[in-house]
Amino acid sequence: MHSFPTSSPPSAPPFTKQTLEITHSYISPFLSAHALITPHIHRTPVLTSTTLSALASTPTTPITLLFKAENLQKIGAFKIRGATHAIARLSDEQLRNGVVTHSSGNHAQALALAARTASQTRGFPIPAYIIMPHISTPSKIAATRSYGGILTFSGPTSTEREAATAEVQARTGAAYIPPYDHGDIILGQGTMALELQAQAAELGYPLDAIVAPCGGGGMLSGVAIACEGTGVRVYGAEPREGADDAARGLEEGRRVEKVGLVKGVFTVGEEEILGAMGLVVERMKVLVEPSGAVPVAVVLGGEGWKEEVERWAAEEGEEARARRGGRGYNVGVVLSGGNTTIEKIVELFGKKKE
Amino acid sequence: MHSFPTSSPPSAPPFTKQTLEITHSYISPFLSAHALITPHIHRTPVLTSTTLSALASTPTTPITLLFKAENLQKIGAFKIRGATHAIARLSDEQLRNGVVTHSSGNHAQALALAARTASQTRGFPIPAYIIMPHISTPSKIAATRSYGGILTFSGPTSTEREAATAEVQARTGAAYIPPYDHGDIILGQGTMALELQAQAAELGYPLDAIVAPCGGGGMLSGVAIACEGTGVRVYGAEPREGADDAARGLEEGRRVEKVGLVKGVFTVGEEEILGAMGLVVERMKVLVEPSGAVPVAVVLGGEGWKEEVERWAAEEGEEARARRGGRGYNVGVVLSGGNTTIEKIVELFGKKKE
Numbered sequence: 275m276h277s278f279p280t281s282s283p284p285s286a287p288p289f290t291k292q293t294l295e296i297t298h299s300y301i302s303p304f305l306s307a308h309a310l311i312t313p314h315i316h317r318t319p320v321l322t323s324t325t326l327s328a329l330a331s332t333p334t335t336p337i338t339l340l341f342k343a344e345n346l347q348k349i350g351a352f353k354i355r356g357a358t359h360a361i362a363r364l365s366d367e368q369l370r371n372g373v374v375t376h377s378s379g380n381h382a383q384a385l386a387l388a389a390r391t392a393s394q395t396r397g398f399p400i401p402a403y404i405i406m407p408h409i410s411t412p413s414k415i416a417a418t419r420s421y422g423g424i425l426t427f428s429g430p431t432s433t434e435r436e437a438a439t440a441e442v443q444a445r446t447g448a449a450y451i452p453p454y455d456h457g458d459i460i461l462g463q464g465t466m467a468l469e470l471q472a473q474a475a476e477l478g479y480p481l482d483a484i485v486a487p488c489g490g491g492g493m494l495s496g497v498a499i500a501c502e503g504t505g506v507r508v509y510g511a512e513p514r515e516g517a518d519d520a521a522r523g524l525e526e527g528r529r530v531e532k533v534g535l536v537k538g539v540f541t542v543g544e545e546e547i548l549g550a551m552g553l554v555v556e557r558m559k560v561l562v563e564p565s566g567a568v569p570v571a572v573v574l575g576g577e578g579w580k581e582e583v584e585r586w587a588a589e590e591g592e593e594a595r596a597r598r599g600g601r602g603y604n605v606g607v608v609l610s611g612g613n614t615t616i617e618k619i620v621e622l623f624g625k626k627k628e
Numbered sequence: 629m630h631s632f633p634t635s636s637p638p639s640a641p642p643f644t645k646q647t648l649e650i651t652h653s654y655i656s657p658f659l660s661a662h663a664l665i666t667p668h669i670h671r672t673p674v675l676t677s678t679t680l681s682a683l684a685s686t687p688t689t690p691i692t693l694l695f696k697a698e699n700l701q702k703i704g705a706f707k708i709r710g711a712t713h714a715i716a717r718l719s720d721e722q723l724r725n726g727v728v729t730h731s732s733g734n735h736a737q738a739l740a741l742a743a744r745t746a747s748q749t750r751g752f753p754i755p756a757y758i759i760m761p762h763i764s765t766p767s768k769i770a771a772t773r774s775y776g777g778i779l780t781f782s783g784p785t786s787t788e789r790e791a792a793t794a795e796v797q798a799r800t801g802a803a804y805i806p807p808y809d810h811g812d813i814i815l816g817q818g819t820m821a822l823e824l825q826a827q828a829a830e831l832g833y834p835l836d837a838i839v840a841p842c843g844g845g846g847m848l849s850g851v852a853i854a855c856e857g858t859g860v861r862v863y864g865a866e867p868r869e870g871a872d873d874a875a876r877g878l879e880e881g882r883r884v885e886k887v888g889l890v891k892g893v894f895t896v897g898e899e900e901i902l903g904a905m906g907l908v909v910e911r912m913k914v915l916v917e918p919s920g921a922v923p924v925a926v927v928l929g930g931e932g933w934k935e936e937v938e939r940w941a942a943e944e945g946e947e948a949r950a951r952r953g954g955r956g957y958n959v960g961v962v963l964s965g966g967n968t969t970i971e972k973i974v975e976l977f978g979k980k981k982e
Contacts (some may be wrong), residue, residue, distance in 0.1 A: 445688050559700055559966040560915065561914065
């Protein structure tokens with residue numbers, strides 16, 4: 275069973291380099307981003323689970339898993355961080371004509387809610403124009419509308435989506451806020467790593483590594499850059515048989531991997547992902563969407579993962595070993611989103627039995 | 629979306645009559661019970677949901693729902709409170725031969741874990757003998773074993789279960805701890821009401837009412853007695869087409885109702901319960917078992933419920949109205965447990981579509 279009362283209250287003081295004990299040169303923009311978005315997002319709890327930690331441990335190396343529950347974030351996913359930050363960085367002048375993006379997923383809901391929140395703080399309406407493929411699931415469409423998004427439907431190909439976006443931009447003068455490839459989005463998503471590091475330390479389990487989904491690449495990049503110089507190893511996780519999104523994420527992940535910030539990318543199959551999702555739901559009692567369960571599947575036994583963990587111990591210097599003092603490793607796992615439905619669960623797990 | 633970082637840390641000071649601002653005569657034994665069990669249970673968070681509160685409101689009366697998330701409690705249900713308390717009240721001498729109960733549900737897991745925890749604090753082994761009907765679901769059997777319970781299987785009727793219990797008691801000398809009808813169990817379950825009242829007040833939503841499942845009656849009785857004299861109205865919730873358990877709960881609920889502590893018992897049908905369960909899972913992203921969703925179904929529109937709420941306003945004196953100062957009502961809702969499985973969800977919701 276996991277323990278809950280672990281997150282600080284929302285009134286927790288803002289991070290500083292001192293509280294994080296981090297002094298390297300990449301951290302400052304993340305601290306600024308975090309200060310900007312903190313009033314508008316949840317400081318999501320960090321959950322633990324004895325059962326899942328036991329499953330993640332190797333015969334020689336005990337592992338404690340620390341789950342960053344962004345499935346309990348506003349709009350049900352971490353994407354609200356990037357969208358809120360990207361909007362916060364624009365001037366009143368730039369926001370007068372609204373914002374626009376194309377997304378069939380959580381970024382659509384995130385931008386719609388972030389624009390609505392900013393409308394209140396700025397004191398003028400900021401329309402959020404969302405281009406969605408007409409084949410999007412009804413629940414995603416309904417959710418985006420419920421946050422005030424103004425929808426335009428397009429064909430499903432990227433060419434059609436981009437053309438529709440350009441048309442709305444030309445007609446409205448709205449500022450384009452892409453889902454991934456944007457500095458302020460990456461900084462916003464990366465703020466999660468600051469919280470996770472601080473919360474893990476508060477719990478007495480300072481992080482040795484973080485496993486995050488590749489997704490579109492924005493969050494993995496942000497987490498990797500934010501952790502640079504902290505000694506926390508950052509890994510990407512992705513489904514083996516991928517949708518378009520996963521392929522795009524892989525590409526982005528590999529790019530960050532090449533720069534040396536991401537130590538590796540691990541892949542898992544659909545059965546492993548569903549198994550991990552089931553364990554999170556049944557043992558931790560929180561809902562996670564399949565893509566959000568990918569890092570869980572990796573740490574529970576994705577191909578090559580446990581060998582990687584054993585390498586940490588083998589490669590560890592005397593000083594690091596002394597600092598650890600015989601304890602195992604503490605691994606942060608990002609539960610990136612919880613936006614799925616009962617209907618989808620029935621579809622995914624019902625067919626397993628046939 | 630609900631907000632999370634609402635519960636106090638586990639290091640919160642113990643309750644006193646002063647912090648609760650309650651001075652009536654029933655509260656003291658609950659405060660003592662809470663002090664005894666606090667080191668061994670989670671102070672579960674209180675969750676809120678804008679969507680569900682809106683659904684619960686009437687055209688004239690805004691309602692804020694405050695969900696006590698006992699589905700995130702140890703063993704996944706509130707029953708650990710009563711079991712921990714009942715064991716804490718026994719002497720070393722009484723515990724030497726272990727404890728025994730018959731249960732096919734959460735009380736079995738609760739007693740097994742509570743005995744294991746007490747073994748550590750008392751410094752000697754306390755076996756937990758659990759009599760389960762042989763038709764119990766494999767997941768319940770596995771969970772009870774995983775907490776160290778020593779299982780004996782019996783026939784499914786109460787006569788068979790009681791005979792098996794008596795046999796184990798005679799053979800081992802273990803102390804019998806029943807699931808419901810026991811003072812220390814009722815006091816233990818009632819501690820939840822103290823936490824819920826305190827947490828709701830901390831959040832700025834002092835409670836006007838609590839809706840709890842009838843279940844076996846132990847928790848409803850405890851909550852009702854603990855709230856006596858506080859001005860918080862306590863209601864029972866139960867399924868219309870009931871299993872044995874529900875019927876037993878109804879009987880117990882009616883008994884407490886007759887004493888005047890429970891203001892009323894509301895019933896809901898299976899469709900309403902599944903609808904409520906789906907909303908909790910999809911909107912609040914936490915898992916609740918069907919029986920734990922019964923109070924949610926009541927406050928979202930169980931027969932007669934909204935009329936009851938409107939009566940509060942109609943019957944309210946000047947003083948109470950002035951104290952409310954124009955705000956709506958704040959209703960605590962107990963999410964009593966989260967012990968269900970993906971397989972069960974597929975079964976329950978898959979058949980809905982056929």
